[in-house]
Amino acid sequence: MIRINCPYCGERDHSEFSYGGDATINYPSLDASEKEWTEAIFFRKNIKGFQFETWHHSNGCRMWLVVERSTVTHEIKSVKPCHPDLQKVVENNK
Amino acid sequence: MTKFNAWNVIKNGLNGQSYWTRQWRDPEPKSSYDVVIIGGGLHGLATAYYLAKNHNIKNVAVLEKGWIGGGNTGRNTTIVRSNYMMPGNHEFYEHSLKLWENLSHELNYNVMFSQRAHVSLFHSPGAKDSVSRIYNIMRLHGTDAELWDLKTLKKKIPHLNYHNSRFPILGAAVQKRAGNARHDAVAWGYARAADTLGVDILQNCEVTGFTRKNGNIESIQTSRGIIKGKKIGFAVAGNTSVLWQMAELGNLPIESHKLQAFVSEAVKPLLDQVVVYGVGGAHFYISQSDKGSMVFGGDLDWYKSYAQRGNLPMVQDVAEAAMAIFPTLGRIRLLRHWAGIMDMTMDGSFFICKTPISNLYLNAGWNYGGFKASPASGWYFADLIANESPHNYVQNHNLERFEKGINIDERGAGPDPKLHG
Numbered sequence: 001m002i003r004i005n006c007p008y009c010g011e012r013d014h015s016e017f018s019y020g021g022d023a024t025i026n027y028p029s030l031d032a033s034e035k036e037w038t039e040a041i042f043f044r045k046n047i048k049g050f051q052f053e054t055w056h057h058s059n060g061c062r063m064w065l066v067v068e069r070s071t072v073t074h075e076i077k078s079v080k081p082c083h084p085d086l087q088k089v090v091e092n093n094k
Numbered sequence: 095m096t097k098f099n100a101w102n103v104i105k106n107g108l109n110g111q112s113y114w115t116r117q118w119r120d121p122e123p124k125s126s127y128d129v130v131i132i133g134g135g136l137h138g139l140a141t142a143y144y145l146a147k148n149h150n151i152k153n154v155a156v157l158e159k160g161w162i163g164g165g166n167t168g169r170n171t172t173i174v175r176s177n178y179m180m181p182g183n184h185e186f187y188e189h190s191l192k193l194w195e196n197l198s199h200e201l202n203y204n205v206m207f208s209q210r211a212h213v214s215l216f217h218s219p220g221a222k223d224s225v226s227r228i229y230n231i232m233r234l235h236g237t238d239a240e241l242w243d244l245k246t247l248k249k250k251i252p253h254l255n256y257h258n259s260r261f262p263i264l265g266a267a268v269q270k271r272a273g274n275a276r277h278d279a280v281a282w283g284y285a286r287a288a289d290t291l292g293v294d295i296l297q298n299c300e301v302t303g304f305t306r307k308n309g310n311i312e313s314i315q316t317s318r319g320i321i322k323g324k325k326i327g328f329a330v331a332g333n334t335s336v337l338w339q340m341a342e343l344g345n346l347p348i349e350s351h352k353l354q355a356f357v358s359e360a361v362k363p364l365l366d367q368v369v370v371y372g373v374g375g376a377h378f379y380i381s382q383s384d385k386g387s388m389v390f391g392g393d394l395d396w397y398k399s400y401a402q403r404g405n406l407p408m409v410q411d412v413a414e415a416a417m418a419i420f421p422t423l424g425r426i427r428l429l430r431h432w433a434g435i436m437d438m439t440m441d442g443s444f445f446i447c448k449t450p451i452s453n454l455y456l457n458a459g460w461n462y463g464g465f466k467a468s469p470a471s472g473w474y475f476a477d478l479i480a481n482e483s484p485h486n487y488v489q490n491h492n493l494e495r496f497e498k499g500i501n502i503d504e505r506g507a508g509p510d511p512k513l514h515g
Contacts, residue, residue: 015407019397043345046335
């Protein structure tokens, strides 16, 4: 079991969460070329090692999180809310 | 290589089994080959075999970082079927099934292919309509497919749970020519047959880098020295992205996910078919091996991973699904469970295609379906490498299909790799 330290709920089993995917995708502007949109939607770095990825605490506070996790050892380095404003709230409450 | 036939079995039986030769050689790498296939799994070995057999290209090496049959070849549930409906896919998988039907003779090696029927249960009128559509498309293309009503199903498999009120069994979609085979034997059979035709199988030979010249890959750095290849093929599903980035080619429409499989202790004959149970939120497939073990599996672990070990929440899910459909398994003990890493693609279909490097060819993205595909995968990948243009069946199985909007999405699940199970 992977344990994810949710900033709102505390440390929980990963089975409470739903995996999102690559958290580093930058979606291009609406008038960008088809090639740029194809790259953003369909192509992935698929990193072997530490990556930033999104998880949804679907059976908890329902917050979307950015998790830095190794895809080889499953070790987690950091967990933050996706939303920058929520990140600030969490930081201020520490 | 001594052929397997009645005469040799009798001769060796009388001589203390002393005249058998090695199944395949253990050669030192040559400095250059016409074709180098990276990946000594079923797809790589089959490709090398068909390059030599169908195209007379015999100066071929297969590079394997571990040993033959030690990767995903030994980590699947060995199911062979061809119940696909998308253009390209159904022709490809049907050809694969036809190759399976003759594979033991072709390779002079008993791959224990058993056409025991693939029985896919349905649990609602909507599911029946949906699967009927797929199986009718299969029939229109000449693939065998049929529906079993509840009466037939109860007669064929009496010990399913027919009293499940949440997901009542209404019948099953069946492909009788489908079944399973022995995975190790397929790897060994292809390795032995390819070796006989002159292919070098280089085990413990890990690729560590590429040297580029004039846009092409000139040579491959490996743990057993530098090897040159006029043409190079990747067949390393699970680790495709790693090699792809080693060749500085950027991103791929692939995520690596792990899929678990399970084996129980051996029991007396219990199940004559491959049974699949798929309802919303659960996915379960089971068959019985020739040794008597129940071999089964379920969904992906639902998060991206390169770790070849399964996590416990999915063990629980699979056990729950087993009990829901097969309560008679309640007291059976699990012997082993493990995970294999699969290329999950953005539309659930594979790639057999050219790449931005003109002497590099790609075989990848097998999702859940790599085992059954291996004969046809080798056949059409060899065809692509030899003729430098894709066969009609795989003409859209390339990396450009996403930009063109011609995704080959059997499930209609969209660009989320984990949903294409």
